[in-house]
């Protein structure tokens with residue numbers, strides 16, 4: 001193995017949090033600068049890519065066949081960056097296999113992009129993880145670098161126009177809902193309500209001092225410090241009025257009253273966001289168990305968590321802090 005193609009064996013950490021393993025390592029980029037690849041990193045790097053055209057690449061499968069981004073054009077695609085030593089990647093592989101099988105007939109390409117490992121190790125990983133989707137090798141980690149990948153696994157959804165619509169460290173819980181919306185982004189954006197509601201990729205970045213000035217201490221605690229309001233204390237838990245719930249920090253439209261339901265949990269609950277791209281998901285291991293955190297796509301503020309015990313049609317329960325929302329009543 002040459003230096004440039006070697007995953008630095010310097011593994012910074014493989015930390016176990018209540019069954020959830022965070023993977024991190026350093027790989028050598030083509031520019032010669034080691035890239036830190038970690039899991040559970042803060043948001044700014046990830047936020048940068050959603051809403052942007054996916055960078056072009058051409059990579060080879062273990063048998064030498066080349067696959068480029070152009071080969072994926074015209075249909076949604078799923079990229080999953082992985083390494084063979086990463087337990088979280090192994091844990092995610094069966095779900096990605098399932099997704100690949102479910103969407104194969106609809107032309108969705110699922111591409112596993114191995115970062116920086118030798119050919120033998122990649123083949124070993126494919127066998128060990130029982131990977132059934134296509135795998136290509138990003139031997140010098142150049143593609144991982146241009147995609148701003150900072151941890152493994154990293155999952156990226158592209159719509160049929162090649163725009164990045166999801167970027168996270170796992171498959172989102174509502175991946176089917178999100179993928180279904182990516183088949184014809186053009187016709188979807190012609191729908192007035194969606195065009196008005198769908199997050200377009202612009203970012204709002206402020207310093208802690210600025211957020212403190214704009215938010216109340218209680219809002220700051222939840223939105224910027226990932227706090228949780230006490231059950232049954234939220235202003236909107238029992239709100240039954242018709243309208244739109246905005247991000248209390250940046251005003252992005254996040255949830256509609258149409259998707260609100262009585263969960264009995266003491267927190268405002270929705271079965272889906274107003275548009276899939278308007279919220280981001282992150283793995284949260286802060287309570288010693290793995291939960292999925294929900295954040296505003298535009299400003300990165302913490303909103304709450306999403307669980308898979310919700311009602312139809314999505315089966316999801318977005319458990320959201322009222323204080324993270326601002327309700328706009330509609331007639």
Ligand code: FE
Pocket residue numbers: 247248249250251252296297298299300301
């Ligand atoms: Fe926001």
